[in-house]
Amino acid sequence: MGDLLKKAASPEVMNAAWKRLKGDKAVWDQGTSRAEMEKDLVLHVLRLSRELGRGKYRPAPVRMFPVLKGNGKKRIISALTLRDKLAQRAVLEVITPMGEALFHHDSFGYRPGRSIDGAMARVREQVTCGYSWLVDADIRSFFDTIPHGPLMKQVKRAIPDRDLVALIKAWLETGAPRTGILAQRRGIPQGGVISPFLCNLYLTEFDLFLTRKNLPFVRFADDFLVFTPNRKAAEAAMAGVKKGLDRLGLELHNQKTRIVKSGPGVIFLGRKLPGGYRQNPSSKTRKR
Numbered sequence: 001m002g003d004l005l006k007k008a009a010s011p012e013v014m015n016a017a018w019k020r021l022k023g024d025k026a027v028w029d030q031g032t033s034r035a036e037m038e039k040d041l042v043l044h045v046l047r048l049s050r051e052l053g054r055g056k057y058r059p060a061p062v063r064m065f066p067v068l069k070g071n072g073k074k075r076i077i078s079a080l081t082l083r084d085k086l087a088q089r090a091v092l093e094v095i096t097p098m099g100e101a102l103f104h105h106d107s108f109g110y111r112p113g114r115s116i117d118g119a120m121a122r123v124r125e126q127v128t129c130g131y132s133w134l135v136d137a138d139i140r141s142f143f144d145t146i147p148h149g150p151l152m153k154q155v156k157r158a159i160p161d162r163d164l165v166a167l168i169k170a171w172l173e174t175g176a177p178r179t180g181i182l183a184q185r186r187g188i189p190q191g192g193v194i195s196p197f198l199c200n201l202y203l204t205e206f207d208l209f210l211t212r213k214n215l216p217f218v219r220f221a222d223d224f225l226v227f228t229p230n231r232k233a234a235e236a237a238m239a240g241v242k243k244g245l246d247r248l249g250l251e252l253h254n255q256k257t258r259i260v261k262s263g264p265g266v267i268f269l270g271r272k273l274p275g276g277y278r279q280n281p282s283s284k285t286r287k288r
Contacts, residue, residue: 001055002161008090009053014045017089026082030060034082048083052090055163059084062175062189078175078189088171088193091164095197098158103200104207109221110196116269122218123225127262127274131216131227133234134273135241136266138256142222143195147249148172148185151202158201168194196221202248209244220269234259 007013028037028044037044051057063079080088096112103111108119151172156165175189188195199221210217215237216227226241228234238259245251260266266273 001053002163004094004159004161005055005091005164005167006053008094008164009049011046011049013090013093014049014086017086017093018045020089021082021085024082024085026080026085029081029083037082044083045086048086052087057087057167059087059171059174078191080175080189080191080193084171085193091167092194092197095159095164099197099201102158103204104211104219106217107200107203107207107219109219109223110200116220116271119218119220119269120271123262123268124274126216126218126227130229132262132275133228133230134260134262134266135226135228135234135238136258136260136268137224137226137241138253139222139245140251140253142250143190143199144187145250146186146188146198146202150249151188151198154201154205155198168198172198206244206248206250209247210240213240213244215240223269225268231259231261 001009025034027033048057060081060083062084065077065079067077100111106122108114108116108122148169152165152169155168159165159168171192171194172188173185175187175192188198203219203222207217207219210226218225218227226234226237228237238257242252262273263275264272
């Protein structure tokens, strides 16, 4: 077994992972409720630890069910067993520092020590500096459309443990079955403990693309703003955003993406955006 997977299976990491899941009411495994599992808590956790450390662990089939969104459409949520959530949480404890060393500083979603407040502070900073014309963007069906092949290439580059990489691949394939014989596997299970990490890992390439194009942004998972000084620049930025996402096999959600000037009428992450910077008329150069 690889060193990282052994570390994830260690009693110390498993204990820390279990503490993060104490309030989770999911069944422990197929046919075993959480209440039944807790009667022999140490036995079940140690058994999972041994399976992980020896390469014997296999994820259970993921149950999927639809949830209605505000627009009346359905979103498919994956329901993992508590056993699989604990395994994923233990792995996440180990790989989070690696992700933090790679992720962009203007990515705020699902990261330790980062929050909506931090994202909004960065938004205010950009708008105050005169970058008040925005590409207010959303990625279409993001979690459902991430292609597994390119994602796994990112995982292999970031995580130097073949056994752990193989386990992550198994979690992906269990939670996103093929839609056809020759169809490429796509999608990260919504509800998976490790899914937000994989989201940020995959979009880091997009973050770096924007940076190379000198396009300041703030991203929270698949919702993001790109900041520009005027409408013309925003239109050019929109074209750049589409190109960057196309490289990853992703596309913008046309109904949720627009060019707009920052102001209280624009909502991002449930918050109103600040008004755009206005130049003081007295500071303008007067013609003689």
